[in-house]
Each structure stands twice: as C-alpha cells, then as structure tokens.
Amino acid sequence: MIGHIHSMETFGTVDGPGIRFVLFMQGCALQCRYCHNPDTWSKTGGQSMTVQEVLAEIEPYLAYYKLSGGGLTVSGGEPTLQAAFVAELFRQAKERWDLHTALDTSGYCEPELARDLLAHTDLVLLDVKQMDREKHRQLTSQSHDRIFRFAQELKASRKSVWIRHVLVPGWTDEEQHLRLLGQFIERMEIVEKVEVLPYHRMGVYKWKQLGLPYTLEDVEPPAEEDIERACRFISRGRDEAGDPQDPKCRKNKCE
Numbered sequence: 001m002i003g004h005i006h007s008m009e010t011f012g013t014v015d016g017p018g019i020r021f022v023l024f025m026q027g028c029a030l031q032c033r034y035c036h037n038p039d040t041w042s043k044t045g046g047q048s049m050t051v052q053e054v055l056a057e058i059e060p061y062l063a064y065y066k067l068s069g070g071g072l073t074v075s076g077g078e079p080t081l082q083a084a085f086v087a088e089l090f091r092q093a094k095e096r097w098d099l100h101t102a103l104d105t106s107g108y109c110e111p112e113l114a115r116d117l118l119a120h121t122d123l124v125l126l127d128v129k130q131m132d133r134e135k136h137r138q139l140t141s142q143s144h145d146r147i148f149r150f151a152q153e154l155k156a157s158r159k160s161v162w163i164r165h166v167l168v169p170g171w172t173d174e175e176q177h178l179r180l181l182g183q184f185i186e187r188m189e190i191v192e193k194v195e196v197l198p199y200h201r202m203g204v205y206k207w208k209q210l211g212l213p214y215t216l217e218d219v220e221p222p223a224e225e226d227i228e229r230a231c232r233f234i235s236r237g238r239d240e241a242g243d244p245q246d247p248k249c250r251k252n253k254c255e
C-alpha cells in the first residue's frame with residue numbers, strides 16, 4: 001500500500017504524549033486561512049512510500065518513543081484522506097512494537113471512512129476551528145457539519161481525545177464561540193486535554209512561495225492574556241454543560 005507523505009519528524013514533542021515520530025501526510029480538503037502548511041494541501045504531491053518503508057524510518061528510534069511514553073503520530077494535511085494507509089501503518093506499528101498511535105485531524109472526514117483507522121488509534125488530537133457554521137466556512141472554506149458527525153463517531157468509540165483550538169484574533173476569539181466550544185467539549189465526555197494554541201505567522205512564507213494570497217496579513221498573534229481569557233470562556237462553557245458535582249468539570253480545563 002502506498003501513502004503520499006509530505007515529511008516526517010523523528011523527535012516530535014508536541015503532538016501527543018512523550019517523544020514521537022510524526023508523519024505528515026499530503027492532502028487536505030480545508031483551506032484554513034491561518035494554515036502553516038499550505039504545501040500539504042495537494043493530494044498528489046509529496047513522496048510515495050509503502051507502510052514498510054515508513055516503519056523502517058521509525059525503527060531506529062523505537063527506544064526513545066517507548067521509554068518516554070511516546071509513539072507514532074500521523075498528521076498532515078489531513079491524514080484521514082489516506083485513512084486506509086494510516087490504518088495499516090497503525091495496525092502494523094501496534095502489532096510489531098505495541099506502539100502508541102495518535103491521529104492529528106481536523107475531523108473533516110465521513111465517519112464510516114475512518115472506522116477502521118480509529119480501531120487502530122489510541123489517541124485523537126481533534127482540531128476544532130469554529131462553532132459557527134458560516135464563520136467556519138469563511139475561515140476554512142467548508143462547513144463544519146462533517147466534523148461534528150466525525151466527533152459523534154469519536155464519542156461513540158470512547159477513544160481518548162485531546163481538543164486543539166487555534167486562537168485567531170477576530171476569527172476564533174469571540175465569547176459566544178468559545179463558550180459553545182466548551183459546551184461541545186464537555187458533552188463529548190471523553191476529552192482528556194484541551195490545548196489553546198496561539199495563531200502564528202511562521203508559515204506565511206509558504207503562502208508567498210506558492211503564490212497564494214494570505215488574507216490574515218493584518219492579524220497579530222494573541223497575547224498571553226488573550227489565551228487566558230479564551231480558556232476562561234471555554235471553562236465557563238464546560239461548566240454550563242457539565243455536572244457541577246463532577247470534579248472533572250472543575251479542573252484541568254485548559255492548557
């Protein structure tokens with residue numbers, strides 16, 4: 001089986017627990033205005049590799065992944081666009097080495113296409129972008145309906161989930177959206193961690209190289225207090241949706 005690979009990182013430390021091998025897949029159907037990897041959007045680009053070839057890249061570093069409580073993360077682009085390849089990669093990594101597997105996804109995938117992949121996934125990093133349908137479309141070019149169908153599938157699967165949210169001033173920082181996001185997180189019931197990530201401009205040069213118009217030129221990264229404010233609104237949303245007697249509702253809401 002062949003996968004279209006954008007790049008790989010042997011010592012990732014931010015995409016899941018411990019030290020991780022991070023594989024970035026080609027292809028994404030969204031066009032987030034703040035995307036820092038627009039060079040992954042094309043499905044046809046990248047390097048063609050077999051599952052065996054990817055496993056051979058992982059093998060030399062296995063001791064680091066195992067000892068640190070890490071593993072293998074597949075990111076993108078959008079890894080679910082190559083769900084069959086990623087499922088086979090995860091299946092073999094578990095069978096051979098019992099390696100922890102994480103899927104870093106926007107959730108823009110019809111649930112039935114991801115079922116086999118989720119069966120071999122230990123942790124899902126779900127990047128939720130905007131709770132308002134129209135604003136989501138303006139920000140990413142697509143509605144979020146499919147993402148919420150995917151989230152329902154995740155909830156039913158009882159997989160471990162970390163929610164990631166990129167805080168983009170003027171686009172994803174309004175109170176209403178953040179409180180709805182908090183309610184959504186609480187209702188999923190399986191979210192172990194919430195990460196609010198500040199918008200940054202490190203990928204802007206790629207847009208320029210690709211000749212794509214970058215529409216957030218006037219948006220500055222959020223300040224530390226903006227992140228704290230966002231966490232407060234998300235926590236408030238969780239309180240609104242959660243059981244006030246449940247101690248989980250009151251701690252570790254946001255990092």
Ligand code: SF4
Pocket residue numbers: 028029030031032034035036037038040076077078106
């Ligand atoms: S989902 Fe990720 S890879 Fe796709 S456009 Fe958005 S930020 Fe970029």
